[in-house]
């Protein structure tokens with residue numbers, strides 16, 4: 001393997017699947033159980049805030065029932081032992097990367113354990129239900145919403161992500177279907193800037209042909225193997 005100095009990793013729901021969290025687009029997945037326009041758009045929230053708050057309260061509470069898996073642990077080991085630069089970007093709103101040991105995670109689609117105040121704009125750590133409209137810890141207005149990026153909204157920290165994609169020499173996508181932009185476009189962005197691109201996924205994703213290499217299998221096996229490879233090559 002050529003020397004790797006800068007890695008950008010993008011994770012999606014597939015990395016959490018073996019921990020017991022449903023993916024979105026599988027048969028029986030979250031988007032078969034709930035309509036996106038009802039629970040994942042600003043218009044849905046305006047129409048029926050209790051439905052939306054209840055949906056995210058349920059998903060936040062369910063985090064207590066799941067544990068990180070070997071794929072999360074492997075990425076934490078990479079963060080600790082890789083001598084180069086690493087940016088871990090996740091589309092996931094759960095906290096399994098952090099609980100698996102990763103200290104620096106960019107949650108581009110927000111987090112279940114964060115509240116966004118629609119009155120003052122503050123983002124606050126949040127662990128309890130929101131359905132009864134508790135006050136914002138900062139301005140006290142009862143105007144909190146889940147700090148999760150909905151369809152039609154801009155994901156977090158896109159400037160930082162694109163800067164890292166411009167200069168990385170390896171881009172790795174793990175457990176994501178490549179169905180949702182802008183994340184689905186990261187592979188092309190990295191590739192036109194000269195990076196090698198690798199996909200680790202259970203099955204070929206919508207964007208598989210855009211990657212130099214695709215490895216198929218469960219994340220709990222593929223990710224630790226790949227991390228071993230990186231750490232045993234130059235730069236590790």
Ligand code: OAD
Nearest residue numbers: 012013014017023024025091175176177201202203218219
């Ligand atoms: P999806 O549900 O679209 O895709 C999950 C991917 O993970 C699929 O390609 C599966 O084949 C793969 N997968 C399943 N189990 C796996 C395993 N054990 N190991 C490896 N891969 C596995 O989820 P995302 O791509 O994360 O956005 O979805 C992207 C965004 O769409 C989400 O962040 C969410 C959703 O709507 C918002 O809510 C804004």
